Structure formats: C-alpha cells, structure tokens
Amino acid sequence: MIADVAFDAPVDHPFSYRVPGGLCVAPGQRVWAPLRGAARVGMIIAVRDGADAALKPLARPADPAPVLPPGGLELARWISAESLSPLGSTCAALLPPPPVPAGAGGSPSVRGPRAASGSKPVLLLGGGRERRLLEQIERTGGPALIIAPDVEAAARWARHLARLGRVARLDSGVPDVERATSWRALADGAVRLATGTRSALLAPLGAGAMVAVLDEQEAAHKPPGPPRIHARDVCLERAAREGVALALTAATPSVETWWRADSGRIVAEPAQAGPWPTVTLADTRGILRREPLTPPLARAIREALAAGRRVFLGVSRLASSLACDECGDVVRCAECRIALAFSRAAATLVCRLCARPGPLPDTCPACHGRRLSPFGWGTERVEHAVRRRFPGARIARYDPDAARGARGEAQRAAAAVADVVIGTRAALRLFGPATLGLAGFVAPDQLLRLPDFRAGERTFALLWAAAERVRPDGAVIVQSQNPTHYVFDALTRQDLPAFYRHELKFRAELGYPPFRRLAVVSVRGAAAEGHRLAAALGEVPGLTVYPATADRRGRLVRVVVKGGPDLPEFLRRVRADFRGPGSRRLGIMDVEVDPVEWRS
DNA sequence: AGCACGCCGACT
DNA sequence: GTCGGCGTGCTC
Numbered sequence: 001m002i003a004d005v006a007f008d009a010p011v012d013h014p015f016s017y018r019v020p021g022g023l024c025v026a027p028g029q030r031v032w033a034p035l036r037g038a039a040r041v042g043m044i045i046a047v048r049d050g051a052d053a054a055l056k057p058l059a060r061p062a063d064p065a066p067v068l069p070p071g072g073l074e075l076a077r078w079i080s081a082e083s084l085s086p087l088g089s090t091c092a093a094l095l096p097p098p099p100v101p102a103g104a105g106g107s108p109s110v111r112g113p114r115a116a117s118g119s120k121p122v123l124l125l126g127g128g129r130e131r132r133l134l135e136q137i138e139r140t141g142g143p144a145l146i147i148a149p150d151v152e153a154a155a156r157w158a159r160h161l162a163r164l165g166r167v168a169r170l171d172s173g174v175p176d177v178e179r180a181t182s183w184r185a186l187a188d189g190a191v192r193l194a195t196g197t198r199s200a201l202l203a204p205l206g207a208g209a210m211v212a213v214l215d216e217q218e219a220a221h222k223p224p225g226p227p228r229i230h231a232r233d234v235c236l237e238r239a240a241r242e243g244v245a246l247a248l249t250a251a252t253p254s255v256e257t258w259w260r261a262d263s264g265r266i267v268a269e270p271a272q273a274g275p276w277p278t279v280t281l282a283d284t285r286g287i288l289r290r291e292p293l294t295p296p297l298a299r300a301i302r303e304a305l306a307a308g309r310r311v312f313l314g315v316s317r318l319a320s321s322l323a324c325d326e327c328g329d330v331v332r333c334a335e336c337r338i339a340l341a342f343s344r345a346a347a348t349l350v351c352r353l354c355a356r357p358g359p360l361p362d363t364c365p366a367c368h369g370r371r372l373s374p375f376g377w378g379t380e381r382v383e384h385a386v387r388r389r390f391p392g393a394r395i396a397r398y399d400p401d402a403a404r405g406a407r408g409e410a411q412r413a414a415a416a417v418a419d420v421v422i423g424t425r426a427a428l429r430l431f432g433p434a435t436l437g438l439a440g441f442v443a444p445d446q447l448l449r450l451p452d453f454r455a456g457e458r459t460f461a462l463l464w465a466a467a468e469r470v471r472p473d474g475a476v477i478v479q480s481q482n483p484t485h486y487v488f489d490a491l492t493r494q495d496l497p498a499f500y501r502h503e504l505k506f507r508a509e510l511g512y513p514p515f516r517r518l519a520v521v522s523v524r525g526a527a528a529e530g531h532r533l534a535a536a537l538g539e540v541p542g543l544t545v546y547p548a549t550a551d552r553r554g555r556l557v558r559v560v561v562k563g564g565p566d567l568p569e570f571l572r573r574v575r576a577d578f579r580g581p582g583s584r585r586l587g588i589m590d591v592e593v594d595p596v597e598w599r600s
Numbered sequence: 601a602g603c604a605c606g607c608c609g610a611c612t
Numbered sequence: 613g614t615c616g617g618c619g620t621g622c623t624c
Binding site: 002004005007009011013014015016017018033034035036037052054055056 | 622623624
C-alpha cells in the first residue's frame, strides 16, 4: 500500500510513502513521515494499492484515528483549491496540533457528513443579535459551533454557552492539549457545544448541528497565513455541503453578505430598530486645520463631561491621500475611482489598484482651490489638543495596535477609567452597548479616502459600531469635509439598506466584489517572469488584468486580476503553466484571492 | 517551510 | 588561507 501525504510546506503536491505491513492508516489521519531526513507530520490524503521499493516507509501514526472524516478532507481540498493554498498547510492551520507521542490512547471514530437539512443560512442583524443567536442555539438544542473573529470573543462565547452544557474551546486561547482533547470530545459526541476561531472551521459536528459566524464582516476572519480564505466563505460552503444550519451575525454585514441576502441566498433576520443617538455632521470644509476639534465637537465634549458621561474620540492613522482644504474633494484615480495614494517622501500620487501614476496637481481638480494637502490627525496630536482644551478631564489614549504587551495593559487600564478615550477602532471594545455619552470622529474622511474599494464599507462599520455604543440620549458627532456622503447619511438615519444600496451601485458600476472577484498575484525573484505571467493572464478571456507594478529593484512584480466566480480555477491553471516543466528560474508565485485589504 | 549546497567578502 | 552571507533548489 502507498499513502499520499500532504505536508505543511509551500509545495502543492503530496509525497508518497510505503505503508509498512501491520500499520493501519486512512485518509484524514495524520502521520509522522521522513521528509528530507527529518520526521515531520503530514496529512494522509489518499491510500492506494501498489508497491515501490524506492519509497520510504511511513514512521508512525500521529493520530490514533482520522481527525477528519471524508467530508472534512473534501472540504479542506475545496479550501485549498479556492485559496490556492497548499492542502497540507490548510490542514495544519485548521486542525489542533497532533497529540504528543505519549501512549496510543483510544480511537474515537469520526462521524461522516450528515444528511442535508437544506435550510438557508440566516443573517442576524441589529440589536440583540447575539442574544437571539444564543436563544436559537438553546431552542434547537443541537450541537453548535461558534466561529469568532478573535480569541477574546471565542472565550466570551464559551462563557455564554456554559449555561447550556459543556463547551469545547478550539481556539489558541487554551493549551494545545486542551484543544486536541476538546476536538475529540466533540468528535465522539461527548460535548456538543464548541467555540473557536477560524482554526476550528473543520471541527466535527453531530447531526442537526448549527454553525455560527460572529461579526462576519470582520477582516480578522481572514488572518494572514494559509489558507487565505475568509471563515464565512468556508462556513457557507460547509453549510451547502453538509447541510448544517448556518447563522451569520453582524451589525453591518459585509457588502458580499448583504448582496447574498438581497438575492435570497441568505435569509436576513433584522431586529426592530432600537433607539438611536442623534448624529450630527460638522462640516470641516475650508476650516484651517490647526485644531482637531470643531466648535460643535468641543461643545459636545464639554456637555458630556459636565453630565458625567464618557466620551470616545475616534481617530485614524496617518493619511495617505491628498485632499482639497476648500471643498473636501480627494484626488482620485480617473479609472478606478479610489483615492490615489500620496507619498510625502516621494511626492508622488499613484493608484494602488491600476498603478497609474497621477501627476501632483497644483489645484483641486474639482473646485480649482489652491490648498491641497495630505490629511491627518494622529492620536498624539488629538490627545494634545484635548488636554489643552479640557485640562480637568481624565484623558487616555488607546491604540493596542501601537502599544503591545505590558504597555498595552497599562494603556488599557488607564482607558478603562478615563472620561475621554482617544483611540482607533480597537478602542471601541472598551465600551458596552449604549454606554457612551458621546462618540466623536475627528476625521473619518481619512478612512473614507483610503485607496481601497472597501473604504466606504469599513468606515460605515466603524461609525455604526460606535453609534451602537452611545446612549439613546447621547450624541455622535462626525467631522467631515464630505458631510453629504452616503455613509454619513445612512448612519444619521439609522438606515442600513440605504448604505448598501449606494455601495452596491458603486461596486456594480466599477466591477468590484461581490460582482467580480479580485486576486493579487505576486511573483518574487524574477521580474521578467512576473511580466510574462501578467501578459499570460491578460490573454485569458474573462479576466481583467491591471498593469503590473514592480518594486524599486524589480524583485517583486504585483498584478491585480479581476474575474468571475471561477477566478481561482483560472489562476490555478496559469500557475500550473508557470511552474510547468521545461522552464527554469521562475521565481515564486504567490496568490491572494479575495483580498480584504490592499496594503502594498 | 526547513535544510543543504554553493560561490564571494572580512577575520582568527 | 577559513568562516559565513543568504540566493537557489529539493524534499516521497
């Protein structure tokens, strides 16, 4: 017998081994096998008849029995194909680490896929969505798997579910041994409730199970590293294959998910609109930007502090676009309509999507105003201004991305008791629903202008999340040079559908997701090959290929490709040719399908 | 990914 | 004269 084994390595073919007599192995089981001298763990993806004296033998099983049922392995294959990630790496990332060499242990058999129940996925929107999800799990009483965007949320949900029975935690917030034990307890039916992050996507589930993806719009559901695929997309596929019930929750769903609901493939379950704070737009057009707080925002802070209420001030990282001080217009790519990326150092404007360089204009293309400037209020500058203005208030800055570890802890402690918290997106987690007196946004235009077609979606999500944390008698103040933008308008009117109507229109007109799929293809090492590849992609009917960009030395060639639902299949074919026999010095080709953000 | 092989700069 | 840089290539 010969076993084909996939390893966690950037090679997309399996390695074959002789199965020693007496060793009983099956697909879905992990094994130790020699690879270039060293013993490594790999996933058996096939076992076949045959003999080849040249093959090395498998060493020993790493799992007493398959961790993946046939359906799980098929799903892993689909993930690997869809994301162009190696199958071995996909399995490694989506399974708990194999048990340590110790005693053999029992052999829980993993159940196969269940009969399809055929119900459509549901999208839980609006206030109380998490409570409704919990009630639904309680009502159905079946097995449930909660996929959270991060470890903290997984832990929180483990506590919520503990009321209903034993909960298996499958995320990296618990020790590896506990993860592995939980996985097996779930497989043999001893435990029916589980929480985890994306690494729990393949967790075994009993009949009548339900999977939930929390905050499905979160980019954290597609973390770096293989397999580069969004947890929501895997769950949609799993629901379709295995017939498990699927629930997605979101305050502001991804545009892709809203569109699926629009077209009836997902059933949206909105809540009745709850109370909403007053949202006010403060127009900053033509205002000298020496001071980050407009009079309305400063007044609102004073009032909130006087009333003993807490204030959140949302700031963003430094800007990378060029805007007009007079009319607020941002310099955009004529073709792609996304903001041109501004580099102060190089004094250049360039489109991150099509790579078209724009000349640095002297005057605003919209109003011919002469004051064009890079826009930015960093956390420090805002903090400084607020301290000067409100010397008596307890003011704290909170940006966990900038301060990690012990410093982050200290920052969090200070922010927890501060009257005014100045922070980025992540700071919102400090506040419960309807607890703030005021949420103010100093310059959300910075987010709105990010050179990314998702800029509107992300800005809307942030503002909405903040508004949900403001008391109904509180206020949201948004400073903007673009006060009539549909993002702000939908926020003010608490009108979710209005935002998606506009956004879908924009996406449809320019052929962005969900109407077309995107991929970023990079070739490292050989510029000529990279350009040859870009040319080859351009020949494929149905694909739109943006001009390739190269870094300074031409070591990295990047090309953005647009295509239809079968984009991964096209890319796999092109990659196979690219790596095909007979060609030398090809460099390394790397593909990111459905990128969530640009980051060059 | 790891790990070895391989051909060019500064050191005991 | 060697030690070591990481570019290139292979792993059943």
